[in-house]
Amino acid sequence: MRAVVTARPEPHRVVDDDGNADPYRWQLSIDDRVALEAAHQVADEVTAVGVGGETAEDCVRSALERGADRGVHVSFDPVERTAGEKFATVLARVTARESPDALFVGQSSSFSGSEIAGLAAERLGWPSATRATELGPEHLDVPVEVSEDELAVQRKLAIGRQEAVAVALPAVVGVDAGFANPTRAPLDTVIAGRRASIETVELTDVAPGESRFSMSVGAATVEHVRPNERWGRGRPPRTGTVEERIYRMLGRGTGRTRSAGERIEAPPEEAAQRVVAFLRENELL
Template sequence: MKAIVTTRPEPHRVVDRDGNAEPYRHQLSIDDHVALAAARDVADEVTAVGIGGEPARGCVRTALERGADSGLHVEYDPIEDAAGDKYATVLARVVARESPDLVVVGQSSSFVGSEIATFVGEHLDWPTATRMTQLGASNLDADVVVEQDELAVQRKLAIGRQEAVAVEPPAVFGVDAGYTDPDRAPLSTVIDGQQADIETVALSDVAPGESRFSMSVGAATVEDVTPNERWGRGRPPRTGTVEERIYRMLGRGTEDGTSAGERIDASPEEAAEQVVAYLQRNGLL
């Protein structure tokens, strides 16, 4: 069985005994450490996937040092953190490229968090089990009938309530942080991981429709802008409903509170150029 596991960075900070704090450093998130442990419990081959810049590549290296069999870095220069649905889109493209049996995601990472597993499952039309706390029939607290090609999963429902289900791969698992406390890898595994090659592919090769701009902000729109009434220095609007007066005070829309807009049907880069040109023509830039 082959599994893909996410490797996402999150900021870590070390404080020594004297109270001196080191600068923040991006390291593999604790939740993806747990996801890697879960993937290794059931898969014969585990591929660690990082999406982003150098911090993401560093997380792939950490996963290799922790026992992942191979590493893949989807490289681009991020403007800021990726939007959750964009990250999931690229991850789903990687899954389609690699054809694994499982996708294992740390459930509660601070970076594009728990929605990732659900988004990826929707993109792939695969069954998805989130908030997973146990994996494998022998580890479950309850009995569940499992067919030959299925995996037994225990997952949280609410405080004090869990359920046991059988899931047939290919599937997506969102792993709860309480699944396990990951052990340190043997020194031989760490050395092998440090020496392993990481496959690097460009974002445009995996998801041709995405860019460093779209990964963060998505589609762009332009709205007509009207000058603000001098409500800060003079009298605010006295007529119309509260919503209509707010619209006019913010300089958006018309007397009836509506707002006209235009959606730009172009790539993010072309859309940005059109927005700048529009603002320059109207003396707003």
């Protein structure tokens, strides 16, 4: 079985016994370390994928030092932290190129949020199982029959509740932080990881439409702001109390009368009739 696992950075700060704190430094996310442990449990070959600048490359290196077989770094100079949906898109495209049997994502990582597993699965068109606490039929609390192209997953539902499912491969697995405690790799594995080469791929080769600026911008919405035609293109009224002026600037009358901004507690038909009557009364219909 071949697997891809995320290698994302998160800030880490060490405070000594005297209360002195070292500056923040970036390291491989704890949750992605857990995901790497999960991938090693069921996969024969594991590829770590990092997206971003030098910190992402360092995280890929850390994954290699922890036993990952290959490392892929999608390189670009980020302006800010990468938006979750952008990260998921790039991750899905790299995963599709690698053609693994499963993609493992640290479910609770603070970087890019916990939605990455679901977004990546949507873009790949793969099934997903989130909050996984055990993998493989031999580790599950209840027996589950799986075929050669399925993976047995035990996943958390709520406090004290879990379920066991068989997920068709290829699939995306969101690994719960409680899956395992990350362990230190043997010294020979660390040395091999430091000597291993990392495949570097430019962002434009993976996502031609993206740039270092667009990667920091998620789903954008555009709001069209129009001047208030009823009150002189938004110029504030000069007469009346403060409350009356606010109501007039919002186009809601004087504050003493009914307005289009109030809630109508009535059945739909009656509410519609009252709205039409109000519009006609104010010569708006």
